[in-house]
Amino acid sequence: FGGIVKEPPMHIVHIAVEMAPIAKVGGLGDVVTSLSRAVQDLNHNVDIILPKYDCLNLSNVKDLQFHKSYFWSGTEIKVWHGKVEGLSVYFLEPQNGLFWVGCVYGRANDAERFGFFCHAALEFLLQNGSHPDIIHCHDWSSAPVAWLFKEQYTHYGLSKARVVFTIHNLEFGANLIGKAMAYADKATTVSPTYSREIAGNHAVATHLHKFHGIINGIDPDIWDPFNDNSIPVPYTAENVVEGKRASKEALQQKLGLKKADLPLVGVITRLTHQKGIHLIKHAIWRTLERGGQVVLLGSAPDHRIQNDFVNLANQLHSSHNDRARLCLAYDEPLSHLIYAGADFILVPSIFEPCGLTQLTAMRYGSIPIVRKTGGLYDTVFDVDNDKDRAQVQGLEPNGFSFDGADAGGVDYALNRAISAWYDGREWFNTLCKTVMEQDWSWNRPALDYLELYHAACKLE
Numbered sequence: 425f426g427g428i429v430k431e432p433p434m435h436i437v438h439i440a441v442e443m444a445p446i447a448k449v450g451g452l453g454d455v456v457t458s459l460s461r462a463v464q465d466l467n468h469n470v471d472i473i474l475p476k477y478d479c480l481n482l483s484n485v486k487d488l489q490f491h492k493s494y495f496w497s498g499t500e501i502k503v504w505h506g507k508v509e510g511l512s513v514y515f516l517e518p519q520n521g522l523f524w525v526g527c528v529y530g531r532a533n534d535a536e537r538f539g540f541f542c543h544a545a546l547e548f549l550l551q552n553g554s555h556p557d558i559i560h561c562h563d564w565s566s567a568p569v570a571w572l573f574k575e576q577y578t579h580y581g582l583s584k585a586r587v588v589f590t591i592h593n594l595e596f597g598a599n600l601i602g603k604a605m606a607y608a609d610k611a612t613t614v615s616p617t618y619s620r621e622i623a624g625n626h627a628v629a630t631h632l633h634k635f636h637g638i639i640n641g642i643d644p645d646i647w648d649p650f651n652d653n654s655i656p657v658p659y660t661a662e663n664v665v666e667g668k669r670a671s672k673e674a675l676q677q678k679l680g681l682k683k684a685d686l687p688l689v690g691v692i693t694r695l696t697h698q699k700g701i702h703l704i705k706h707a708i709w710r711t712l713e714r715g716g717q718v719v720l721l722g723s724a725p726d727h728r729i730q731n732d733f734v735n736l737a738n739q740l741h742s743s744h745n746d747r748a749r750l751c752l753a754y755d756e757p758l759s760h761l762i763y764a765g766a767d768f769i770l771v772p773s774i775f776e777p778c779g780l781t782q783l784t785a786m787r788y789g790s791i792p793i794v795r796k797t798g799g800l801y802d803t804v805f806d807v808d809n810d811k812d813r814a815q816v817q818g819l820e821p822n823g824f825s826f827d828g829a830d831a832g833g834v835d836y837a838l839n840r841a842i843s844a845w846y847d848g849r850e851w852f853n854t855l856c857k858t859v860m861e862q863d864w865s866w867n868r869p870a871l872d873y874l875e876l877y878h879a880a881c882k883l884e
């Protein structure tokens with residue numbers, strides 16, 4: 425640790441298409457912000473280059489100023505600079521309107537839009553006279569940075585930089601990801617188990633020598649139950665029981681659920697196949713059968729899935745109006761109240777590169793119930809089955825988990841969780857305290873990234 429701190433500061437530039445909280449779609453947006461903050465806190469210089477979407481949440485950008493304008497590929501690109509969560513961000517606004525379309529993803533020409541952005545970002549670094557040590561790009565959407573840089577920009581004077589590429593989800597754009605894997609100096613994915621799960625994939629298989637699994641962290645300032653405007657009573661591990669009781673009541677009140685001391689299962693997710701939709705539905709019914717309450721916050725990019733959940737919501741809101749609420753929207757403040765007010769957060773993903781919801785759940789003293797896959801396997805240790813595996817990590821067991829992808833699997837974990845709540849409240853409360861005391865921040869993973877950045881810089 426000491427050695428790393430004494431090294432001269434590095435200059436790291438992220439080229440990314442998502443950034444929390446101004447342009448967040450999923451975990452990628454969280455990681456760009458929170459990894460950058462952690463690395464900056466270790467005294468390195470970090471810049472982020474992001475498209476200037478018309479749908480940016482500008483209220484979270486401080487000191488937004490016009491920086492300069494340049495031409496690339498016949499298009500004027502206006503560059504703005506501002507601060508987001510204390511990070512320096514350059515916003516590229518091509519005047520051809522590629523990012524004036526009301527959304528981050530979802531256009532037929534997304535690949536072209538982001539390809540243009542990647543090229544424009546490298547051009548900006550060149551024209552701006554920047555000499556970063558590391559250019560860090562992410563997923564298919566900024567994958568082109570890796571080969572555009574190596575094929576074109578190393579010749580133009582940006583030669584010092586090394587390219588690091590992170591796979592947040594191999595499911596999307598595997599061809600672009602494969603190409604970036606070939607060109608990047610170092611590559612990572614977001615958990616050790618996911619790195620093994622995808623090691624046989626053709627996009628990854630021939631590049632294992634430069635490929636590492638580093639677990640994501642969460643930002644302890646952005647997710648802090650002691651300092652959170654969305655919850656009624658600030659709490660730490662010391663007053664977790666009182667704090668969570670107040671949040672549960674506020675949540676029940678807000679959503680019109682019965683104000684009662686019942687086990688409450690929360691689900692906060694994109695509603696896609698990856699997230700185990702059939703398992704989520706099964707768990708909702710099982711929880712209700714066991715007398716619990718369920719709150720789901722989720723939105724589906726696919727309108728058929730959205731309609732399906734609208735129907736389920738109508739059904740549940742008439743059959744179990746005081747115990748079930750499905751909120752089919754994207755709602756950041758509500759997500760905070762659910763993390764704080766739930767007893768359990770369910771994450772039954774079919775696959776999960778890292779998963780942030782289980783980590784955030786623990787930060788708020790909620791107990792994760794997860795399927796054993798990817799990063800969920802690396803961060804959740806079953807109270808009955810994983811004592812030894814937890815001990816290797818220097819941790820106490822912290823949740824409930826299951827194998828398989830059928831109803832029986834979910835039941836196995838969920839029934840034990842709910843029974844523990846009903847039958848052993850003192851033990852359960854201690855568990856809430858234990859998970860809150862575990863450190864799922866970037867403290868450790870940021871050092872792993874720094875080591876990787878240093879190794880990349882030393883490459884010929």
Ligand code: ADP
Pocket residue numbers: 449450451452454692693694721722723753754755756759778779780781782784
């Ligand atoms: P993924 O990136 O696959 O969507 P992650 O678990 O890595 O999954 O990250 C999901 C992030 O998005 C978490 O921060 C979670 O709290 C947030 N999130 C997901 N759905 C919603 C929603 N409907 N409203 C608010 N936040 C959400």
